[in-house]
Amino acid sequence: MSSWGRVVMDVPDWIDDMASPGVSFEPKDRMPFVIELARRNVVEQTGGPFGAAIFESVTGNLVAPGVNRVVPTAISFAHAETTAIGLANQRLGVFDLGGDGLPAMELVASTEPCALCMGATVWSGVRKLVTGARDEDARSIGFDEGPKVADWQDALRSRGIAVEVDVMREEAAAVLDMYAVSGALIYNGRSDA
Amino acid sequence: MSSWGRVVMDVPDWIDDMASPGVSFEPKDRMPFVIELARRNVVEQTGGPFGAAIFESVTGNLVAPGVNRVVPTAISFAHAETTAIGLANQRLGVFDLGGDGLPAMELVASTEPCALCMGATVWSGVRKLVTGARDEDARSIGFDEGPKVADWQDALRSRGIAVEVDVMREEAAAVLDMYAVSGALIYNGRSDA
Numbered sequence: 001m002s003s004w005g006r007v008v009m010d011v012p013d014w015i016d017d018m019a020s021p022g023v024s025f026e027p028k029d030r031m032p033f034v035i036e037l038a039r040r041n042v043v044e045q046t047g048g049p050f051g052a053a054i055f056e057s058v059t060g061n062l063v064a065p066g067v068n069r070v071v072p073t074a075i076s077f078a079h080a081e082t083t084a085i086g087l088a089n090q091r092l093g094v095f096d097l098g099g100d101g102l103p104a105m106e107l108v109a110s111t112e113p114c115a116l117c118m119g120a121t122v123w124s125g126v127r128k129l130v131t132g133a134r135d136e137d138a139r140s141i142g143f144d145e146g147p148k149v150a151d152w153q154d155a156l157r158s159r160g161i162a163v164e165v166d167v168m169r170e171e172a173a174a175v176l177d178m179y180a181v182s183g184a185l186i187y188n189g190r191s192d193a
Numbered sequence: 194m195s196s197w198g199r200v201v202m203d204v205p206d207w208i209d210d211m212a213s214p215g216v217s218f219e220p221k222d223r224m225p226f227v228i229e230l231a232r233r234n235v236v237e238q239t240g241g242p243f244g245a246a247i248f249e250s251v252t253g254n255l256v257a258p259g260v261n262r263v264v265p266t267a268i269s270f271a272h273a274e275t276t277a278i279g280l281a282n283q284r285l286g287v288f289d290l291g292g293d294g295l296p297a298m299e300l301v302a303s304t305e306p307c308a309l310c311m312g313a314t315v316w317s318g319v320r321k322l323v324t325g326a327r328d329e330d331a332r333s334i335g336f337d338e339g340p341k342v343a344d345w346q347d348a349l350r351s352r353g354i355a356v357e358v359d360v361m362r363e364e365a366a367a368v369l370d371m372y373a374v375s376g377a378l379i380y381n382g383r384s385d386a
Contacts, residue, residue, distance in 0.1 A: 003213050004257060007202035007279030013195050020196050064197060075279050076288045076316040077270070086200030086268050095269045095380065115342075116316060119309025122339050123269045146315050147348035149308075155340035187288065 009078050009086055012046040015065055021091075024060040030108045031132055031167045033062075038080070038110040038175045041067040042182060048143075049179035052080035052109040054088040054097065057128060063097075063105060064088035071185060081109050081117040085124045098125030106130060110172045111138050112165065115146030121156065128162040132172025141180035202271050202279055205239040208258055214284075217253040223301045224325055224360045226255075231273070231303040231368045234260040235375060241336075242372035245273035245302040247281040247290065250321060256290075256298060257281035264378060274302050274310040278317045291318030299323060303365045304331050305358065308339030314349065321355040325365025334373035 018036065025033055030053070037051030048068035055062055066084025070076060084107065089095055097105045106128035112135045113121055121129055135145045149155050153163045180186070211229065218226055223246070230244030241261035248255055259277025263269060277300065282288055290298045299321035305328045306314055314322055328338045342348050346356045373379070 002204050002206050002208050004204050004208060004280050005284060007200075007276065007283055009200035009202075011195050011197050015195050015197060070288050073283075074286050074288045075282050076290075076318065077275055077278065077313045082270055083200065085270065087197050089268050090200055090266075091198060093267050095263050095267045097269075114312060114316075116309060116312025119307060119312055119339050119341075120270045123307075123309060125269065146312050147342045147345065147352075148312075149340045149342050152340065159340075 007075060009069065009073060009075060009083055011065060011067060011069070011083060011087065012041070012044060014040060014044055014046070015067075019062055019065060021062075023062050025055060025062060026060055030055055030060070031130065031172075034108045034110050035132060035168060035172050035175060037065055037067050038172070039178070042175060042179045042184070045184070047072055048187075049175050050080040050110055052084040052107060054084050054105050054107050054126065056103045057106045058103060064091055070187060077116055079114065079117050081107060081113060082120050085120055089124075096125040098127055104128070110175065112145070113148070113152070115148040118148050118152050118156075121161065122159055126161065128164070129156060130164045130167055132166075132168050133176055134166070134169060137169070137173040137176055141176050142186040200268060202262065202266060202268060202276055204258060204260060204262070204276060204280065205234070205237060207233060207237055207239070208260075212255055212258060214255075216255050218248060218255060219253055223248055223253070224323065224365075227301045227303050228325060228361060228365050228368060230258055230260050231365070232371070235368060235372045235377070238377070240265055241380075242368050243273040243303055245277040245300060247277050247298050247300050247319065249296045250299045251296060257284055263380060270309055272307065272310050274300060274306060275313050278313055282317075289318040291320055297321070303368065305338070306341075306345070308341040311341050311345050311349075314354065315352055319354065321357070322349060323357045323360055325359075325361050326369055327359070327362060330362070330366040330369055334369050335379040
């Protein structure tokens with residue numbers, strides 16, 4: 001290891017209570033799982049109110065879960081999506097989840113992607129993105145989604161990534177509201193922004 | 194550690210030959226250092242042709258270096274900028290490099306940011322972004338910068354981040370050309386894209 005150290009992104013141990021490697025989810029059960037990740041992350045005070053997961057689209061095999069870990073890890077880009085993508089990359093040993101010989105994978109996220117996670121979705125190689133709460137739901141409690149192209153759904157579709165939004169939006173937004181009521185830190189990169 | 198493992202981003206050991214914690218750089222020496230990171234990353238075959246670093250703007254103290262590590266680590270978002278930002282976050286133990294009590298910091302990158310790194314720059318808390326090669330220089334050798342807002346410089350400035358582009362553009366673009374000539378893998382998230 002160089003003298004500059006390493007960046008270590010992780011997920012909380014309580015995720016093992018919810019799902020271990022080898023578990024599969026029917027399509028209808030994927031968003032509820034991701035919303036529960038977000039909810040439990042708030043309850044356990046292990047990060048922000050966001051959950052995400054990568055599944056094999058056909059089998060439903062859970063490739064990797066993720067939750068927001070910005071505050072506990074002090075990594076500014078440790079969002080739920082990047083955490084799930086990074087874990088999937090390293091578990092499979094491939095930087096391209098859409099590469100030859102791999103089953104099609106989808107990213108399911110409790111909220112529409114911020115500017116960072118939009119880019120991360122493109123580079124991940126997933127073939128589909130499914131989201132719950134909208135950008136405006138995140139903004140309504142003080143989170144900033146960042147400078148993202150206005151036509152982000154079309155931008156993803158034009159790159160071969162299917163997009164499905166508003167899946168269980170109310171249930172997903174309820175976790176955001178719960179977090180806001182809890183008085184936890186709404187961070188936005190700059191604490192004085 | 195949960196059964197899902199961890200995401201470990203690092204920099205190559207050869208960076209210790211170039212700079213160790215405690216070293217400082219005059220403003221004019223910052224971009225040459227970052228371009229040399231990119232060049233050496235190609236020569237050592239430890240990743241893509243991109244370098245970045247975070248400096249304290251006034252003192253020039255090198256807070257963290259970064260190089261592209263996508264292929265060696267299999268992490269799709271292990272770009273030079275995210276690596277430098279993550280190392281800076283974890284070395285200082287803060288997710289917000291622009292937080293109270295910290296000196297102003299700048300991100301110097303050998304190429305203009307892709308969509309992902311634009312978002313990461315915003316969330317990092319740096320107060321300034323300095324770039325060398327342009328988006329079109331990266332595109333000209335086959336790298337994709339992703340769906341990024343057209344007015345990305347203004348988007349950063351409107352968030353309090355100063356932007357300076359085209360610093361040693363030719364020298365930075367020469368590293369991209371060297372990489373292309375080397376025949377190394379030009380990845381774009383999807384190997385079949």
